[in-house]
Amino acid sequence: RAVFGASNESEYYVDMVTDLVSLHTAVSRGCTEEALGGRVPEVEMFLRARLCLLSRVFQTCCDSTLVPVADLLNHANEPSVLWNWDAEGQAMVITAVKAHRRGEELFTSYGTRSNVLLYRTYGFTLPPMDEPAWTYIVRPHLVRPVYAVFIEDGDARPRMMLESSHIDESLCEILNDVMTRKHDASDFLRLVCARSSTLSLR
Known part of the structure; x- marks a missing residue:
């Protein structure tokens, strides 16, 4: 945060x-x-x-x-x-x-x-x-390079929501898809957060 x-x-x-x-x-x-x-x-x-x-x-x-x-x-x-x-x-x-x-x-x-x-x-x-909780909405087009490695059709995906108070359903769906494709969900999430924080600091 x-x-x-x-x-x-x-x-x-x-x-x-x-x-x-x-x-x-x-x-x-x-x-x-x-x-x-x-x-x-x-x-x-x-x-x-x-x-x-x-x-x-x-x-x-x-x-x-x-x-x-x-x-x-x-x-x-x-x-x-x-x-x-x-x-x-x-x-x-x-x-x-x-x-x-x-x-x-x-x-x-x-x-x-x-x-x-x-x-x-x-x-x-x-x-x-x-503010009791924190929300960050990940827009697929901003993390396209990460999506390209882990899942197909990244741009067609709905926005993923990161919440500090709970795990949002949108995050669960994408992480499940990443694991179904035999990728590491924690690596995916780490790279999404790293790219998002870089873009936010610009």
Whole structure:
């Protein structure tokens, strides 16, 4: 982390908007106007609706869902309420973990997310010294020489995400592919990190 510094959330804003515009284009071309309620939404309205969904859904046992009122809870590193999905009762359960004064705001935790993910998903960041985790997104075209040695079709691969708080699924998939091809996964990861740190320091 010392080499990379704080997570660079602003670097990914354009990528996020580009992905959403591509999704809007695909929906506009792939759906009838009848399916879209009589008209194709403007890009701006589509972007706003998509971001509202991304920033308000809760993960249940096997899907995500909107939970009115609970979606008003703001984030804190030390939450005053916890939530969980009761699969048997098919209900969201919110439990206070401390006593609250009348009118006191309730805070939950959105998880130990880096500023990259907080910004991308919820539109805010924490001060760098309070960032609980760190994220670095490896773009395949920047590490093409490493990919060329260890796996085929490196440019066609989705971005690989390095997380300090957990092992991301994108990393697992690529490391499994590297090992399937009889290469050393630790060598691959070491070279990816070395090349990424060199590019970040330029």
